[in-house]
Amino acid sequence: MMEDLPTPEPLVLLSAIEHYAYCPRQCALIHVEQGYADNVYTVRGKHAHERVHQDHAADPESDQVMRGLGLYSDRLGLIGKADLVEMRAEGPYPVEYKVGRVHRAPAELQLCAQALCLEEMLGRPVPRGAIYRIAARTRREVAFTAALRQRTLETIETVRDLLRRSYVPPPAKNERLCRRCSLRDTCLPQVVREEARLRGFQSALYRIQDKSELREG
């Protein structure tokens, strides 16, 4: 009789870390339900990332730069790509390109996950990297502190758990996040929030009243 093989653990895409930190439901709609959709922001982003190859944003003091470098970590089950990696004396230095407004925490987690991959792949410490805002042509340096590394590891495992369970969380509580989200038409956050609200009313309506409530009625 053939033994049942263990189910392989799902790989986490580097982009899923940023999606999860922005909105867990967005991460699930893209990476569990494959429901990706473009909007004006994502199209701008794609064009900008394609231009990374001709861009001259790299630090001229770097010995070497690698663009569109494939990344992986066997230890953490991660896979993805770095826009740009500068090879500096202190170690590899990943640079993530962003279009428009940068959501700081999600972008830093994604960049830190790139650093964890580079450390495993190249066997060298990666102490710092940068987020490059294309429109403003400015860089903001990010130090990969112990606290940021810990948050990144926790997010990776949370995303993997979501993928393992094929779980789609409820809409984000912060409705402002939905304004720029390309998945609004798939997600229908207002409808789902309204349904949850109605379910709450229904359960309150049909709940068996305790004696005190009956007396008050």
Ligand code: SF4
């Ligand atoms: S529309 Fe809002 S709740 Fe839905 S995936 Fe986007 S950000 Fe999340």
